[in-house]
Each structure stands twice: as structure tokens, then as C-alpha cells.
Amino acid sequence: MKRKLVIIGGCGFIGLNVLDYLIKKFKYKFFVIDNLKGASSKKNLALLRKKFKNVSFIKKDASDYRFISNFIKKNKPNFVLGLHGQVAVTKSIKDPIYDLHSNFLSNFYTLESIRLYSPKTFFLSLSSNKVYGSKTKGLVSERFPLQFTSPYACSKGAADQYVLDYSKNYQINAVSLRLSCVYGQNQWGTEDQGWISWFINRIIYKKKIRIFGNGKQVRDILHVDDLSRLILMIMNKKKKCFGQAFNIGGGKFNQISLIGLIKKLEKILKIKSKITYHKSRYGDQEKFVNDLKKVKKYSNWEPKISIEKGLKKYLNWFMENNI
Numbered sequence: 572m573k574r575k576l577v578i579i580g581g582c583g584f585i586g587l588n589v590l591d592y593l594i595k596k597f598k599y600k601f602f603v604i605d606n607l608k609g610a611s612s613k614k615n616l617a618l619l620r621k622k623f624k625n626v627s628f629i630k631k632d633a634s635d636y637r638f639i640s641n642f643i644k645k646n647k648p649n650f651v652l653g654l655h656g657q658v659a660v661t662k663s664i665k666d667p668i669y670d671l672h673s674n675f676l677s678n679f680y681t682l683e684s685i686r687l688y689s690p691k692t693f694f695l696s697l698s699s700n701k702v703y704g705s706k707t708k709g710l711v712s713e714r715f716p717l718q719f720t721s722p723y724a725c726s727k728g729a730a731d732q733y734v735l736d737y738s739k740n741y742q743i744n745a746v747s748l749r750l751s752c753v754y755g756q757n758q759w760g761t762e763d764q765g766w767i768s769w770f771i772n773r774i775i776y777k778k779k780i781r782i783f784g785n786g787k788q789v790r791d792i793l794h795v796d797d798l799s800r801l802i803l804m805i806m807n808k809k810k811k812c813f814g815q816a817f818n819i820g821g822g823k824f825n826q827i828s829l830i831g832l833i834k835k836l837e838k839i840l841k842i843k844s845k846i847t848y849h850k851s852r853y854g855d856q857e858k859f860v861n862d863l864k865k866v867k868k869y870s871n872w873e874p875k876i877s878i879e880k881g882l883k884k885y886l887n888w889f890m891e892n893n894i
């Protein structure tokens with residue numbers, strides 16, 4: 572029987588990139604499950620249909636327990652990658668019920684379906700650096716205390732903890748990646764999420780950039796191709812990684828402030844930005860830079876794409892696709 576790989580959220584920015592990467596590596600039957608509620612999911616679905624004719628697309632919400640449990644029971648997939656989710660803290664504050672369904676129940680029901688009907692399935696889930704709260708300092712490792720300061724952090728954090736717990740209590744083959752800022756092709760950022768892509772869009776179209784806080788917030792940024800490569804490496808070394816959460820980002824060599832990024836973009840694009848400053852967002856981290864030691868130890872992965880190279884790659888894609 573043909574092996575099966577499922578991407579939940581395959582019409583999202585990360586999902587579509589990971590699909591594009593893995594489909595070249597495996598001769599599996601690929602499924603994409605997506606509720607198409609993401610800001611650019613419909614646009615991405617059109618791309619997916621054009622480019623990947625053999626992928627089965629199912630428009631469904633993974634927080635529909637009847638659907639996800641029947642799907643897992645019937646297909647018994649080898650891999651389920653949970654690359655879906657509601658992405659913005661701001662939106663989680665406006666609509667915490669959707670956020671809970673999208674980020675927590677979807678992962679919990681998938682885990683429970685795997686436990687009941689397909690216990691050998693490998694499950695990878697995407698968590699967030701927001702599980703560490705706003706008081707982060709230095710390089711943040713997985714030992715930093717968890718602190719949930721928004722509905723988004725609560726839903727992500729709860730799913731993350733269930734992934735680890737199901738792995739320990741029921742020996743489910745599951746891994747959680749706590750991501751910071753990922754950027755790259757097929758990302759259509761908004762003011763709420765995907766700030767690198769959003770800043771590029773604003774600068775190119777000579778529109779105002781609203782900065783919340785003083786703009787000196789520092790993040791370690793990761794190109795999506797590095798993330799796709801990591802996911803494949805974890806899929807190959809899966810036993811070692813089961814039951815683990817990993818902090819994932821660009822690490823200490825790829826850290827930059829919001830203002831630093833804007834200055835870099837102004838230089839590359841030769842366009843002056845228009846910035847206005849506003850009150851910081853509640854729970855925003857002044858500095859978040861991942862300590863990547865654990866992921867390196869378990870998978871041998873580290874980012875390869877520098878900020879300069881990654882931005883150039885993204886800008887080329889942006890110009891070709893003329894958003």
C-alpha cells in the first residue's frame with residue numbers, strides 16, 4: 572500500500588512551502604486538509620491545484636472531531652504534519668473561540684484520533700515562541716519557564732503540552748516545534764502577522780508602516796526553506812525526537828530589530844520608508860532569540876540561509892509575483 576502523508580494547513584504559507592519541498596523527496600500519496608480561513612489560503616489553493624495535480628485537497632477544519640477521527644481511522648497515514656493554525660495574537664484577543672478551535676482542539680483531536688486509530692502515525696505540530704511570555708532575555712532555550720500571556724499563547728501552549736504528554740503517556744510519535752519568525756516565498760503578510768513580508772510590501776508600495784513600540788524589538792528570523800529542511804530531517808530522525816519540543820528560529824546569527832530590518836530594506840530597495848510609532852502591543856517580547864543547541868543536538872540541523880540571502884530570495888519572489 573502507498574505510504575500517506577497529510578499536511579493540515581497545506582494552503583498556508585508554511586504548509587505550501589513544506590508540501591513543495593517534501594513532494595520532491597517522497598513518492599507518497601499526499602493529502603492537504605485546510606479550512607481555508609487563513610488570509611491567503613484561497614490564493615494558495617489555486618497555486619496548489621495548478622502545481623500539484625496529484626495532491627488530494629479536503630476543505631475541512633481539523634477541529635471537527637468526527638471528520639478528523641474518521642479520516643485518520645480510514646487512511647492510517649504514516650505522517651501527519653500539523654502546519655495549520657490561527658496565526659495572530661491580535662486575532663486571538665478578538666476571537667478567542669476560533670483561536671481555541673484552530674490552535675488547540677485541532678491538534679488535540681488529531682492526537683486523540685492517532686492514539687485511537689493509528690498509533691504508529693508520526694505527528695508534528697507547530698507551536699510558538701509566545702509560550703515563553705514577554706520577559707525573555709538572552710538566548711532562549713527550551714528550559715525557559717512557560718508563561719502564557721494571550722489567548723494565542725494559551726491555545727498554542729496547551730496544544731504543545733498535549734503533544735509532549737501524549738508522546739509520554741501513550742507513546743505517540745509526536746514532536747512540537749516552537750517557532751519564532753519565519754519568512755519567505757508564498758508569504759503574504761498582514762499587519763497582524765508576517766511582519767517581514769508586510770514591511771516589504773509597505774516599503775515597495777510607499778505606504779506607511781505602523782510600528783507598535785519603539786521598533787527596537789529584536790527577533791531571530793528564519794527562512795522557510797531552512798524550516799522545510801528541518802522538518803525533513805526530523806522526519807528522518809524521528810525516534811530520537813519523539814516527545815520533544817524544540818525552539819526554532821534563525822538563532823543568534825540571524826537576529827535583527829524591526830528598525831534594523833527596515834534600514835536594510837531601504838538600502839536594498841533604495842526607497843525611504845514612512846514610519847509611524849504606536850503604543851506597544853500587550854505581551855510583546857522586547858527580545859526573542861532562540862538558543863538552537865537542542866535542535867542541533869537532536870537533528871544536526873542549523874539554519875543555512877543568512878538574513879541577506881533570505882531577503883534577496885524573498886524580494887525576487889515578491890517582484891515576480893507582483894503582489
Ligand SMILES: NC(=O)c1ccc[n+]([C@@H]2O[C@H](COP(=O)([O-])OP(=O)(O)OC[C@H]3O[C@@H](n4cnc5c(N)ncnc54)[C@H](O)[C@@H]3O)[C@@H](O)[C@H]2O)c1
Binds near residue numbers: 608
Ligand atoms: N509564520 C510564522 O512566522 C509563524 C511563527 C510562529 C508560529 N507559526 C505557526 O505556524 C503555523 C502556520 O503558520 P503560517 O504562517 O503558515 O500561517 P497561514 O495562515 O499562512 O497558514 C495556516 C493555514 O492553516 C489553515 N487552518 C487554520 N486552522 C485550521 C484548522 N483548524 N483546520 C484546518 N486548517 C486550518 C488556514 O486556512 C491556513 O491555510 C500556525 O500554527 C502559526 O501559528 C508561524
